[in-house]
Amino acid sequence: MDRTYLQTWLRDRGFTYxxxxxxxxxxxxxxxxxxxxxxDLDERHGSTQKEIKMSNQxxxxxxxxxxxxxxxxxxxxxxxxxxxxxxxPSTPSSVVERATDIDKQxxxxxxxxxxxxxxTMASARSMQSFRQKLPAFNMREGFLKAVVANQVLVISGxxxxxxxxxxxxxxxxxxxxxxxxxxxxIICTQPRRISAISVAARxxxxxxxxxxxxxGYQIRLESKRSAQTRLxxxxxxxxxxxxxxxxxxxxxxxxxxxxxHERGMNEDFLIIILRDLLPRRPELRLVLMSxxxxxxxxxxxxxxxxxxxxxxxxxxxxxxxxxxxxxxxRYKVKxxxxxxxxxxRRKRISSVKSDPLSDLxxxxxxDKEYGNYSIATRQSLEAWCAAELDLSLVENTIEYICRYExxxxxxxxxxxxxxxxxxLDKIKGNNFLGSSxxxxxxxxxxxxxxxxxxxxxxxxxxxxxxxxLATNIAESSITIxxxxxxxxCGKAKETSYDALNKLACLLPSWISKASAHQRRxxxxxxxxxxxxxxxxxxxxxxxxxxxxxxxxRTPLQELCLTIKSLQLGAVSSFLAKxxxxxxxxxxxxxxxxxxxxxxxxDMEELTSLGRHLCTLPLDPNIGKMLLMGxxxxxxxxxxxxxxxxxxxxxxxxxxxxKEEADAVKRSFAGDSCSDHIAxxxxxxxxxxxxxxxxxxxxxxxNFLSPMTLKMMDDMRNQFFDLLSDIGxxxxxxxxxxxxxxxxxxxxxCAVLCAGLYPNVVQCKRRGKxxxxxxxxxxKVDIHPSSVNAFxxxxxxxxxxxxxxxxxxxxxxxxxxNISDYALLLFGGPLSPSKTxxxxxxxxxxxxxSAPKRTIxxxxxxxGELDKLLQRKIEEPALDMFSxxxxxxxxxVELLHSHNDYR
DNA sequence: GAGCACTGC
Numbered sequence: 001m002d003r004t005y006l007q008t009w010l011r012d013r014g015f016t017y018x019x020x021x022x023x024x025x026x027x028x029x030x031x032x033x034x035x036x037x038x039x040d041l042d043e044r045h046g047s048t049q050k051e052i053k054m055s056n057q058x059x060x061x062x063x064x065x066x067x068x069x070x071x072x073x074x075x076x077x078x079x080x081x082x083x084x085x086x087x088x089p090s091t092p093s094s095v096v097e098r099a100t101d102i103d104k105q106x107x108x109x110x111x112x113x114x115x116x117x118x119x120t121m122a123s124a125r126s127m128q129s130f131r132q133k134l135p136a137f138n139m140r141e142g143f144l145k146a147v148v149a150n151q152v153l154v155i156s157g158x159x160x161x162x163x164x165x166x167x168x169x170x171x172x173x174x175x176x177x178x179x180x181x182x183x184x185x186i187i188c189t190q191p192r193r194i195s196a197i198s199v200a201a202r203x204x205x206x207x208x209x210x211x212x213x214x215x216g217y218q219i220r221l222e223s224k225r226s227a228q229t230r231l232x233x234x235x236x237x238x239x240x241x242x243x244x245x246x247x248x249x250x251x252x253x254x255x256x257x258x259x260x261h262e263r264g265m266n267e268d269f270l271i272i273i274l275r276d277l278l279p280r281r282p283e284l285r286l287v288l289m290s291x292x293x294x295x296x297x298x299x300x301x302x303x304x305x306x307x308x309x310x311x312x313x314x315x316x317x318x319x320x321x322x323x324x325x326x327x328x329x330r331y332k333v334k335x336x337x338x339x340x341x342x343x344x345r346r347k348r349i350s351s352v353k354s355d356p357l358s359d360l361x362x363x364x365x366x367d368k369e370y371g372n373y374s375i376a377t378r379q380s381l382e383a384w385c386a387a388e389l390d391l392s393l394v395e396n397t398i399e400y401i402c403r404y405e406x407x408x409x410x411x412x413x414x415x416x417x418x419x420x421x422x423x424l425d426k427i428k429g430n431n432f433l434g435s436s437x438x439x440x441x442x443x444x445x446x447x448x449x450x451x452x453x454x455x456x457x458x459x460x461x462x463x464x465x466x467x468x469l470a471t472n473i474a475e476s477s478i479t480i481x482x483x484x485x486x487x488x489c490g491k492a493k494e495t496s497y498d499a500l501n502k503l504a505c506l507l508p509s510w511i512s513k514a515s516a517h518q519r520r521x522x523x524x525x526x527x528x529x530x531x532x533x534x535x536x537x538x539x540x541x542x543x544x545x546x547x548x549x550x551x552x553r554t555p556l557q558e559l560c561l562t563i564k565s566l567q568l569g570a571v572s573s574f575l576a577k578x579x580x581x582x583x584x585x586x587x588x589x590x591x592x593x594x595x596x597x598x599x600x601x602d603m604e605e606l607t608s609l610g611r612h613l614c615t616l617p618l619d620p621n622i623g624k625m626l627l628m629g630x631x632x633x634x635x636x637x638x639x640x641x642x643x644x645x646x647x648x649x650x651x652x653x654x655x656x657x658k659e660e661a662d663a664v665k666r667s668f669a670g671d672s673c674s675d676h677i678a679x680x681x682x683x684x685x686x687x688x689x690x691x692x693x694x695x696x697x698x699x700x701x702n703f704l705s706p707m708t709l710k711m712m713d714d715m716r717n718q719f720f721d722l723l724s725d726i727g728x729x730x731x732x733x734x735x736x737x738x739x740x741x742x743x744x745x746x747x748x749c750a751v752l753c754a755g756l757y758p759n760v761v762q763c764k765r766r767g768k769x770x771x772x773x774x775x776x777x778x779k780v781d782i783h784p785s786s787v788n789a790f791x792x793x794x795x796x797x798x799x800x801x802x803x804x805x806x807x808x809x810x811x812x813x814x815x816x817n818i819s820d821y822a823l824l825l826f827g828g829p830l831s832p833s834k835t836x837x838x839x840x841x842x843x844x845x846x847x848x849s850a851p852k853r854t855i856x857x858x859x860x861x862x863g864e865l866d867k868l869l870q871r872k873i874e875e876p877a878l879d880m881f882s883x884x885x886x887x888x889x890x891x892v893e894l895l896h897s898h899n900d901y902r
Numbered sequence: 903g904a905g906c907a908c909t910g911c
Contacts, residue, residue: 191908191909192908192909193908193909218911219909219910220909220910220911221910235909235910236909236910237909237910238909238910238911240910240911241910241911242911244911245911262908264908264909265908265909266908266909266910415906416904416905416906417904417905417906418904418905445905445906446905446906446907446908447905471906471907472906472907473906473907473908475907476907476908477907477908492906492907493905493906493907494906494907495906495907506905506906508906550908558910615911616910617909617910617911618910646910647909649905653904653905658904715910718910718911722911725911781903783903783904783905784903784904784905785903785904785905789903789904790903805905807904807905808903808904811904811905813905
């Protein structure tokens with residue numbers, strides 16, 4: 001049965017697809033119903049009503065300001081005259097395209113002469129002998145013939161076969177040899193920035209040339225390429241952006257898409273576009289590169305395109321499962337204390353939160369299944385709990401390797417920060433390692449400051465064993481060459497998207513077989529290795545073959561916007577062409593959100609705002625925040641906040657000093673009750689420190705990542721350039737020219753509200769504390785890392801947030817406390833209340849009441865503000881502050897007048 | 903009272 005069909009079928013019946021597992025050859029689904037948070041929403045907080053109290057003085061001032069200014073609706077400037085469709089200027093034709101045929105012939109022979117002369121160099125010959133050892137080398141002729149004969153080719157090859165560095169290079173050499181050098185334009189996409197750079201550098205070195213000559217790379221905000229560049233390695237995201245301007249990829253002769261087996265969203269999306277593009281570009285050659293594991297899927301998708309297999313080359317890795325590890329190490333698993341008193345595994349099933357794979361094991365008759373193993377091992381298997389990781393078991397396995405096995409680094413795969421931290425403490429506490437200079441114990445996590453430390457990659461000195469405690473980051477992003485022992489706990493935290501509750505989840509779950517294979521391979525890069533799997537073989541055999549593709553695990557608003565901007569037709573019918581189409585409910589949620597923020601109209605067509613948002617490489621909400629920041633003259637802070645939200649949080653999480661780190665973050669936030677303001681202040685302080693040459697110590701003392709801050713700074717510049725491309729700012733002026741309200745935190749928070757809407761939380765007083773509610777899921781908690789965590793009473797009645805994630809509970813991660821007026825003036829559209837004289841927002845979820853006069857005044861101001869904004873969106877160059885001075889001033893007046901909610 | 907991982911003209 002088709003998995004997608006099943007997924008929908010299950011969803012409709014309240015089950016989740018992620019509960020699926022393999023039992024023999026059939027897919028089994030456990031009956032864990034999906035909670036529906038919407039169930040009793042009305043009962044819990046539908047009746048709340050916020051009363052707006054506006055002082056007479058404020059009312060008069062607002063009236064006064066408003067009466068002085070009237071925004072004209074400029075009917076003549078219709079949308080179509082400004083944006084007559086996506087008629088973006090076509091890419092400037094490259095040097096090659098402009099060249100005459102004679103020039104081209106000349107260039108082609110120059111390229112060939114250069115290539116030939118480099119082949120004879122001594123360094124090139126040693127490179128050549130290295131290349132000849134790669135399994136891909138023997139496939140050269142067959143591969144090149146297949147590329148000529150087939151428009152689409154699927155290459156499957158394991159790590160170490162050399163497909164990424166060799167195949168694009170073969171094409172390049174062949175084209176240049178045959179005097180087609182001037183005409184060829186090869187692009188090879190990589191999912192990650194680092195691999196795009198390192199692969200390009202490797203290929204350039206193999207060809208004996210500088211990076212940026214015939215071989216170059218391009219990633220966001222960074223490129224090394226020239227007019228001579230014939231082979232470009234770029235991230236998939238860069239190619240997708242290029243497609244917006246150049247839907248037919250004119251001038252590209254060969255396109256290679258690498259790592260498609262990972263099923264990233266960008267790659268899955270690109271593949272749909274390419275399948276449609278191929279008939280329009282019959283001479284374009286497409287090579288899809290995948291791990292062996294699912295090559296057929298892609299071949300089928302492209303009408304049974306031929307598959308070529310390249311054998312891999314890694315050293316053999318011996319594999320031990322839990323039962324073997326127990327037998328070998330003699331470790332005794334202890335029953336959990338709660339269950340100790342004569343309880344059996346059966347009882348545990350009902351008491352511990354479980355999953356199908358864990359249940360599968362819990363239901364096995366140990367004595368029958370493991371008859372060949374010792375009694376001690378069987379007792380341990382009986383006591384072993386699949387649902388929770390036994391850190392002592394991990395520690396013991398490390399100790400065993402250190403004591404009895406030959407030298408070589410150990411890599412331990414764990415699920416997250418907490419496990420890494422606890423295990424580190426445990427090992428340090430037990431001190432089994434003896435003399436500390438014989439071991440190097442390193443935590444490795446994306447948000448830990450150790451991520452960029454050299455010692456992780458460098459070979460540790462002789463007689464010193466390196467032990468790395470890592471998350472999934474070590475599975476593909478970071479490669480540690482000298483690993484000989486891998487310890488795999490079999491789980492990873494995985495994002496999923498619960499479309500029913502519009503909720504992103506981040507929960508630990510069993511990895512796929514493909515992932516387990518990849519983890520094992522990490523032990524065989526330099527010599528034969530060992531993989532200790534801390535879970536039984538029966539669980540491994542029942543693991544799903546692959547992880548669910550990203551397109552089925554993520555909210556889709558940004559993807560939907562891109563589909564509209566590429567003019568690929570109706571979103572749902574386009575996505576239905578996907579390798580595995582997403583849940584229609586996810587698509588519906590995304591479209592609804594885009595309508596809510598005003599990017600799509602009722603007909604699902606792009607609005608003026610939507611067209612602007614397409615040009616920004618950002619999530620639509622953050623893009624809107626950026627536009628509103630430029631419109632309302634607080635560009636500087638909004639550039640920073642948008643960059644942090646789009647990239648990553650610059651605060652690092654050191655393991656031993658987390659209280660200090662929290663305190664620093666709070667001090668940046670001051671009394672703003674805002675994580676976004678904390679980010680902003682930290683960035684400003686970093687800039688100052690950098691100017692006075694104190695960057696390093698500043699970052700260290702304030703728990704900030706210099707690399708992230710640098711990236712944010714670069715992204716700010718990119719955003720400014722993009723805003724100037726669409727006319728919201730003028731390139732000759734600086735950010736300061738658009739920053740009149742940049743220091744006005746009320747205004748900045750109002751713009752945050754405009755961008756983050758409809759991510760609104762109601763703060764409700766419950767005695768001395770505050771409870772938090774959202775429309776979609778009801779009660780939520782403030783994430784403990786937020787500056788707003790453990791605040792008992794807030795000055796203002798609402799929070800806006802950038803992310804809501806279900807982990808241990810449903811958490812709002814980064815939030816900002818905002819007033820009623822911010823919401824009324826900058827939130828979603830207002831509608832008259834169904835019940836009385838008030839106004840409503842978010843389909844009646846938020847309800848405001850006030851005297852008729854006040855309501856009318858707010859509605860009038862909001863109406864004028866909307867008109868002004870609409871004009872600005874359609875005529876970005878409009879000077880709002882001469883046109884709508886009074887309106888903006890009235891809004892500012894109101895934002896500053898909010899009555900204290902406490 | 904807790905933080906999988908990537909990425910963008």
